[in-house]
Amino acid sequence: MAAVNFARAHNLVVAVRGGGHNVAGSAVCDGGLVIDLARMKGIRVDPLRRTARAQPGLTWGEFDHETQAFGLATPGGLVSSTGIAGLTLGGGVGWLSRKYGTTSDNVLSADVITAEGRQVTASPTDHADLFWAIRGGGGNFGIVTSFEYQLHPVGPSVLAGLIFYPGEVAGRFLRFFRDASASFPDAVTAIATLKMAPPVPFLPPEAHGRPMVVLGLCWAGPIDEGEAALRPLREIGPPLADLLVPRPYTQLQSMLDANWAPGFHNYWKADYLGGLPDEAIDAIVDHARAISSPLSDIKVIPLGGAFARADERFSAFPHRQAPVLFNINSRWADAGETDRHVEWTRGLSQAVQPFASGGVYVNFLGDEGEDRVRAAYGPATYDRLAEIKGRYDPTNFFRMNLFYKDVGAGPPIVFLHGTLGSSSSWAGQVARLSPQFRCIAYDRRGSSRSPYVAEGNHEHTGDADDAAALIRLLGAPPCILVASSAGGRVALDLLLRHPGLVRGAVLAEPAVFELDPDEGPAFQAAARSAVQRALADRGPRAAVDAFAELVDPAEWRSAEEEGRNRRRDNHPALLRLLQAQPVPITAERLEELHTPCVVVMGTRTHRVFRGIATVVAGSIPGARLVEMAGAGHQTYLHDPDAFAGIVADFARGLQLSPQGTVKTLESSSRDVIPSF
Template structure:
């Protein structure tokens, strides 16, 4: 079937087709998470919307489940499946900025590094992910949060319109004015409704330099540090975003020589706005006792966006669990710090994002993204190199997640969701929104062609 599909694609496809046995095949099927090892029947590297249209048509006609690769960074590895047709959008990565209108128009193969590079030429940006190597399309479709989100909202809140190829071969533009229900659904509902071929974003004044950096504390200070950040962020300006990380200190040139390899708690901070106001907003945290290293300084925004990239490159094996938290009381803090003491890999960490601000001010029903009122997002990121250690490291993450469910607000961020089953997809949206998304699926993909994702199946 894959050979027949390839022959059909070759009749009009302008991009590159890769099949098993081709020299490029193994590299082309590889995604960021090294624990994913799947073999598609065909890989179609698209050059534009006509290629995507043809790929969707061939997948439908020949019964090959299509997968969509943008940045390939999904923890679940949904960019690839066994025996499917990978629609690879990586060649489609053009970014165009309209500085007068403060908008950016980007193709879905672009990463945040590429978008930031172009928008920062004009000291503009839109909220992206926490790492520059992440693809923009997956980030946006699942919601998207990062260093700018308390100030300017989620990535999907700044989406102005998107072009999609639907399951029945139409090219539609979704915006507030066109296909508004589809526009609602793609802002958080993932890739369930079509293949996005372009995205337009609202931009905001950012940089080109921002006050940002990390504070490092010994692990035994973690309870005091987490309580301090919890209290401070309740009254901090929206321009300040903070993320706490519990793990093993990395080996970085700007850290003291004796710090790498030791358990630490870190506060990563970024302030969007005037540096003097940022210094004031960060001062109480920088004054906490026990600081081992303080790397806060003015940096280019593009440099800060890349600070977490080196420790999270492709190839390692990854297993994540995540949960929105309703509370961060002393019991929750004790649970987190207790599991830090039992961390199984120096590459793993526990991350706690402090939300609120502009994220929470968007109406709860305005987008498919849910859980806007949750004050904290916990992500437990286990990461290791050797397959023989899979059970050990995944077990550590699962054990901590189970223990933290007692503090949950009742949901999960879909972009941090692994292969956890339909019940967890329901938790990502809640029953009311899930029913609305199901109705949308009935309208745009009643045959569930796009099912290799955090799937919302049609009702029939």
């Protein structure tokens, strides 16, 4: 509680570290406060009630050591070094999930420190909404200081281990595995892994460094019954080695630890698959033959059993009916080889997309594409999580959940997108500028991969606070802001409220409608009317069409359909914007700024944006106005090279034109680049 109160008092970004097992790095931050729970390792086991009360610093190896003294366990993960907290909050899939459900299914209650620095107990009867959210919804709701788990009779010995097959039989093996897994009893957990054979003594030397298939098995029941149940899986063909034996459950949990030794680079991709048709198997096997690192692997995990029987409404953990969890784990030692391994991982991930069911396991989220956070939960669950987040953390104190990309080296540039955009809106600018500059583009709160907080005013002041926190987090001050449309409003608010973080700003047609008292209110009224009509007649996605047609019809009509669809997906951000009541930004307030600024506008943009740009440039002392010939509202899309040149020249401190004059740039390209 003291750490939370200290961070709030000093406006620090907070990251919470349990086991620190997440490869996406969400447990740490730079320029903020890491609340490290690693020393909180208390555990109390009640063998009569079959429960355990455990603190979040425990690893699963430490937890199992205590519960196995009584022949008890709760579902954990696949390795012993994983922290119990992160795995639990994201759901938890492992050796016992088909028998007893996810880790989060077995949470009975939890003690949580909220953003206000208050401790509450979340259970089915107390703070039931928070209890629902923390079981699969991730770590965005507070700091869990203890979990109470349901335990089950497991071990102390289980029939478990690994069977190794040569890579030449991978296709036949996966087809057999697919068919056999459809009738697995709940006590069976089976995981197929494709990887390169390591130089270990139990594998024949001629297999070392060659592709192989590893079948990981656990029978969570009487061992004699397991021998008969698992026999068909041992008869696929002659194995390279068969290590399936009765062994202590704690040994099973640590059996794969060597694969997760620290000190390596990691990149993950994961999907739930709707099945394993032959075409999917062929794609997986083909990519396995070309695996880029001997440390990488591909996992195929059949689900079902108790995992699938839990009601979707039971907790925030979604996608219960997915038959297969597919995971690509890339690991390598040499940082110079990163691009090659990431390319291989993305290639395989793309190859299985035709067979994906549309979701992703929350604990495997990392550097994801558009809408993956929403897809990880599904629309209904995502919306409910956002509502609960608003109740327990209305100021987004636990904000290590903004999606951002940080590319290149040099002076930092932070990009702020408009209402319907995302970090990907700036892809063209990042590609052009990252060879010379450090480019940071992020999804603003409630856009694409950054979840919305239901309370607060994140369309405006909250967005500026988010940007300030991210700039501090990434060690980027003083940075240059590059902002467009509604992002320009956020940039101006940031300049007014956090001036020390920014050394300059390029503002592309900032949408500050109160600065044009003649045209601004009329444009906003027309936008609300058009959106409301489309919303009533054809739904929220059509409302985006109506708004985009009003703002920049030529750009909207020429954009690729994929880009339009992604902007349509951001319809909640548009509807919130039209209902927002921002703190006014006046010309008088802008006159107080001393940050160098360039204001960019197009010659064919709507007159309201030209009027606003002119007022902004005329009000900020020393600001310069640059006009792009032929450009509409999305100036950076009309001529990406010219816009990048403006940014680069400004960032280098070059003067574009005398103060108070307009410089018109002749466009070098009339092609409109899609915004997504």
